[in-house]
Amino acid sequence: MGLMDFIKKQFIDILEWTESGDGTLAWRYPMADNEIQYGGSLTVRESQLALFVNEGQVADVFGPGMHKLTTQTLPILTYLKNWDKLFESPFKSDVYFFSTRQQVDQRWGTSQPITIRDKDFGAVRLRAFGNYAYRVADPKKFHTEISGTRDRYTVEDIDGQLRGMMLQHISDAVAASGIPFLDLAANQVEFAQQLKAATETSFDAIGLKLESVTVQSVSLPEELQKVLDQKIGMGMVGNNLGQFMQYQTAQAIPKLAEGVGQGGGGVAGDALGLGAGVAMGQMLAQQLSQGLNAGAAQMPPPGSAAAAPMKADEVMATIEKLAELKAKGILTDEEFSTKKGELLKKLV
Numbered sequence: 001m002g003l004m005d006f007i008k009k010q011f012i013d014i015l016e017w018t019e020s021g022d023g024t025l026a027w028r029y030p031m032a033d034n035e036i037q038y039g040g041s042l043t044v045r046e047s048q049l050a051l052f053v054n055e056g057q058v059a060d061v062f063g064p065g066m067h068k069l070t071t072q073t074l075p076i077l078t079y080l081k082n083w084d085k086l087f088e089s090p091f092k093s094d095v096y097f098f099s100t101r102q103q104v105d106q107r108w109g110t111s112q113p114i115t116i117r118d119k120d121f122g123a124v125r126l127r128a129f130g131n132y133a134y135r136v137a138d139p140k141k142f143h144t145e146i147s148g149t150r151d152r153y154t155v156e157d158i159d160g161q162l163r164g165m166m167l168q169h170i171s172d173a174v175a176a177s178g179i180p181f182l183d184l185a186a187n188q189v190e191f192a193q194q195l196k197a198a199t200e201t202s203f204d205a206i207g208l209k210l211e212s213v214t215v216q217s218v219s220l221p222e223e224l225q226k227v228l229d230q231k232i233g234m235g236m237v238g239n240n241l242g243q244f245m246q247y248q249t250a251q252a253i254p255k256l257a258e259g260v261g262q263g264g265g266g267v268a269g270d271a272l273g274l275g276a277g278v279a280m281g282q283m284l285a286q287q288l289s290q291g292l293n294a295g296a297a298q299m300p301p302p303g304s305a306a307a308a309p310m311k312a313d314e315v316m317a318t319i320e321k322l323a324e325l326k327a328k329g330i331l332t333d334e335e336f337s338t339k340k341g342e343l344l345k346k347l348v
Contacts, residue, residue, distance in 0.1 A: 010034045011090045015050070016043035017097035023155035025103075025136055026147035029095040038089030042067040047101045051139045053094040054080045058140050096143060102211055103155050104133040108166040113220075116171045118181045126181065128170060130192065130215040134162070134208050141207030162203075166213075169198035181220075188215040315343045 012034050017027055043066050044050045050062040052074065059077040071078045077093060113125035136142050147153035173195035179187050196213040203210040319340055326336040 011037040013037050013040045014043065015040065015095055016045075017048065017050075018045075019048075019099055023103070024152055025099055025155060025158070026139075026142065026150070026153040027097045028149070028151050029097065030151075031092070031094065035090035035092050036069065036095075038069070038091070040069050042069055042095075044097075047099060049098045049100055049136070049139045051096045051098065051143060052077050053096065053143070058143060059093070061139055094149075096139070096147075098136045098139045098142065100136050102133045102135050104131075106132050106134065106155070106159070106162065108132060108163045110167060110170070114167070114170060116174050116181075118174075120180045120182060124181050124220060126184075127217075127219050128215060129217045130213065132162075132166060132196075132213045133211045134203060135211060136207060137204075137209035138207035141205075143207075145206045162208075165199055165202045166195070169195060169202070172198040181218075184218045188218065191215050191218070315346055318343055 012031075015029055015036070017029070042050060042062055044062050044064050046064045048064060052059040052061075054077055057080055059080055060074050062073075067073050071083060081091065107129075108131065109129035110127045113127050115123055115125050118124045146158060173191060174181075174184070176198060177187070177190055177194040179190060184191055192213045192215040195215065196210060199213070200210040322331060322336055322339050325331045326333065331339075
């Protein structure tokens, strides 16, 4: 090296990094053609780690504090450079700083529904969303596996890979928790703990520590949610066919009223109204038939003095109800005529 080159070269006495808060995980000190002075100082702040790399080989790691660079503080670098006694001062080496602060509020979520096994439904396709936090824990692993020789490596650079790790282990987390899908919403903390346990090994493999995981939402795709709503509705009324008809009728009446209020609803609305009307007619006929049978059972034989006559308005009202049932096809002409004759005999 010529004299002028030696004069132009700068010798670094202090190595340090002041973070800018821009999400940087790893930062290489700008050495250019500069060299580090023997006995220089290395300042590593809290929430930082520093790593020396010699010709591509990872050497010494330094935690928070002020370190004087000597053969005692750089044992691995001393070995790699074959220094017998003292530094070849000044010396050349790459120095990387790492931020060990927690990177909080990192978002994860399913862009598409994922299929998981469920003991109630067999299999369901669910969506889930939440956040997580992590930090750099092993700078050697992170440097060799992820950041490498780049001047700067950020949270944004690794975001996609980490979200992929989270999603990859959702099925494992649900299986490990043993929580049915219907109970996941009420057990999000347990689900989050299982997701963290299933994922943290993958983070460890690249030098990161997964600090926390939260689950904010678990849901089904819209079409499956409708099926689930029907299943819940059936569970509320039971499996009895009569109860199911009542449930269906109760569901149809508001829609029918809405269609009538809006001036109709086309063929589908008419069909819905007809179904609700028939169901209601059947229920009314059953109740009326039970009432008439009960009354007939309590009535003395014809011609008996104890026979209780009916008022004219009661008889006419009952005949009108029977006529409505005949018009809807619920009663036959013969049944209507028989009941009508019985009622007319009760007139005072």
